Amino acid sequence: MSRSTRSVRIPWYQRPLLKNNQYIDIQKGAMLIGLFAIFLSLFTIASSIFDIYCYAMAAPGSTHYGYYIISYEFVYVGNKHVRNMLIVFALFSLIMALINFVTSVLLCVALRKEYERKVMPWLWTFAVFTVWRALALIFFAIVNDLYFAYNVIMVILWSIFCLFSIYGWAVVYSLFLELVDLTKLEDLAHLRMGTMASLHASTANSLAGSRPTTPHSTVSTMPVG
Template sequence: MQAQQGRRTRTPSLGGTSSIYSYASTTRTMSRSMKSLRVAWYKRPLVQDAFFTDIQTGAMLTAIFSMVVSLFTIATAILDMYCLGMTKPGVTHYGFYIMSFQFVYVGNNNVRNCLIVFALISAIAAMGLFVTACILMRALRKEIEKKMIPWLFAAGGFFAWRTFAIIFASIVNDMIFGYHISMCLLWVVFILFGIFGWVIVYSLYLELSDLTKLEDLAHLRMGTMSSLNMTQSIGGSRPTTPHSTVSTAQAV
């Protein structure tokens, strides 16, 4: 009797222990599911609007701004390469009758070559930005988020490069001339607007990506439901259950 009583007293404790374990496993499962639902900060839209307009219009204005900046960069890069080439020692030219070359760098030859290379790279990067801006405008009209990716990479690299280039040019050039001062101020404004425009387009890209995922999930769910309905229609309108099988066996 004592042994049986001991067994009876131990039985609830075993049941209690298993329930604690199941509760702990359920808690861990819920915590893992909550962690899976969390979205990383870089995958969340950084802005919800463009201050004065909505995010879609802001992205379109950013594409137009990119095209204008790219054309401006190509024009100024060609001018810089021409002026630096004309002011090289030993070169004969007649540009003094058209414009003054006093603002052009005439110091170390290596620095001059660096300025020419910087202008050439800026022109090539601006061409890439112009092409991707055209692709971006088409992607914004049709709301195709995957075609926004080339512009995101091109604009990010372009404005990062121009930041480095304008800092270098502002250090080596004489900032007493109006051309260098205006170029420095203009590029500070262009870079700030370019960074803000990049944030707008990236936020719109994330929103469209989330909508695409929801649409794909909805299509998948509709396809699954339709397949289940077809399966039930093939098997008959009355579902077969174990209870019905057992009851039929007993009746037979």
């Protein structure tokens, strides 16, 4: 491999993870992922509020009177530290979902107008959100009793959501790299056009300031009688 070829080698993290083919349209897929991220944020907000409410209602030693629509038997009431960790996961999931909702809306706007710089906040926040929810899923599945339907449904749903989130992040990141490359090409084209225009202007000015006669033209210097 020649030295010039090695010098232009693209780092692995700057290579698109996915490319357009007969099964995948990166641009349309990225927009669908943006809509999915908005839905996932709203779902996380609702489920986190519900979890925090259930942990508060089913706190050890609490007594409730009256009629309740749901039973809190599925709520973890064992070790205090484990219960506190579940509350922390729910609370931070709520905060991250609110942030991710904002960046997901900005992502849809950025994709529609092809502003690659406005895609970066979503790439960071959604990556952190996905990792956090994956950790929360593992912890939730270990400590909770999967005998209850709610716990089983949440484990299945979040397993699907996490896998789809990883794939969606790869789609948006691939489109982001394509937009960055396109912007570089456009900037290079504008720079080249500007250079050519400046060169033409300089050449025109040089020709306009040159003498109108050639060095070999004859000019009569004889005095007029």
